[in-house]
Amino acid sequence: MVGSLTIGIRAIPRQGFESRKGRHKQSAECQQLGEGPAGNAKVSLTQARIDMSELDEDSDGFLQPHEMEFYIRGLIPNLAQLRDIPAAFVQMYCRIAAHKFFFFCDPHKRGKACIKKVLLSNCLQELMELHQEREEEVTDTEQAKNWFSLTSAQLICEMFLALDKDTNGTLSKQELREYADGTLTDIFIERVFDEHVWRGKIGGGNAREMDFESFLDFVLALENKDTPEGLTYLFRCLDLHGRGFLTTADIHTLFRDVHQKWIEGENYELCIEDVRDEIWDMVKPANPLRIKLADLLACKQGGTVASMLIDVCGFWAHDNRENLLQEEEEPQEEA
Numbered sequence: 001m002v003g004s005l006t007i008g009i010r011a012i013p014r015q016g017f018e019s020r021k022g023r024h025k026q027s028a029e030c031q032q033l034g035e036g037p038a039g040n041a042k043v044s045l046t047q048a049r050i051d052m053s054e055l056d057e058d059s060d061g062f063l064q065p066h067e068m069e070f071y072i073r074g075l076i077p078n079l080a081q082l083r084d085i086p087a088a089f090v091q092m093y094c095r096i097a098a099h100k101f102f103f104f105c106d107p108h109k110r111g112k113a114c115i116k117k118v119l120l121s122n123c124l125q126e127l128m129e130l131h132q133e134r135e136e137e138v139t140d141t142e143q144a145k146n147w148f149s150l151t152s153a154q155l156i157c158e159m160f161l162a163l164d165k166d167t168n169g170t171l172s173k174q175e176l177r178e179y180a181d182g183t184l185t186d187i188f189i190e191r192v193f194d195e196h197v198w199r200g201k202i203g204g205g206n207a208r209e210m211d212f213e214s215f216l217d218f219v220l221a222l223e224n225k226d227t228p229e230g231l232t233y234l235f236r237c238l239d240l241h242g243r244g245f246l247t248t249a250d251i252h253t254l255f256r257d258v259h260q261k262w263i264e265g266e267n268y269e270l271c272i273e274d275v276r277d278e279i280w281d282m283v284k285p286a287n288p289l290r291i292k293l294a295d296l297l298a299c300k301q302g303g304t305v306a307s308m309l310i311d312v313c314g315f316w317a318h319d320n321r322e323n324l325l326q327e328e329e330e331p332q333e334e335a
Ligand SMILES: [Ca+2]
Pocket: 056, 057, 058, 059, 060, 061, 062, 063, 064
């Protein structure tokens, strides 16, 4: 269970790996996945399946987090872009990398990911991109777009440590509010804690604190707003009354916080009702009185809508995008 991993980032037990050393064969074919002719990719997908099946202790077709971490650890020597990974960071790297597989392949948090699903996931492809030698001119920002890059994993750790002001290994609501320069609304942070942070051992069971695993979910959701998994995470936060749909009143409540940050940022005045109508136009829900998760997924702009409702920067980006689009369209009038 992901929820049971309530240990802080500084207290990660060294277990699960050493005892299994030697079981996981590193194969030459592994090097082919993610590059070269399609034939090779097919061979290495087969190899990945074999390697994962070997790690599947109880042969139920699912991998547990420590098994997935072990699989990733076995790949590292073959991944050109991870050549310089500091030995002391390997375990943390594997934990961060494996988490993405679980975010997408274990959406119900059963603590096991279906091997078939893992093999077909975009995550595996993204991880295998690290086989390719890094191009020199690629910037850190560019590299960090790949969750599995060393840059990205290190940034996430740094981010967590920087947010954890009282260094207790977990994040309070107050600490999480500083995420992304504090552009997320307070109501959203509240809802994240309501829906996605479980009462742990830390804090005496009363004050809820976000552990590192929950933080990874949070970051993955925000970075993958347009995926069903990311949007599902966010929708649960937007669905203020847990009814499975959003009403105009919910949108109003959510956007009021964005509006407040917007005004604090000395932007021009906004009419909340106009934004509400705009969101309705973007989503065009099947039931005109209720926006459901299915509507957000179907309208293909669910990620943008979610951004507009939780993040003043997300709203600003949307607002500016409209202007940029207009500028792009104008010169084409002649054509
Ligand atoms: Ca298993």
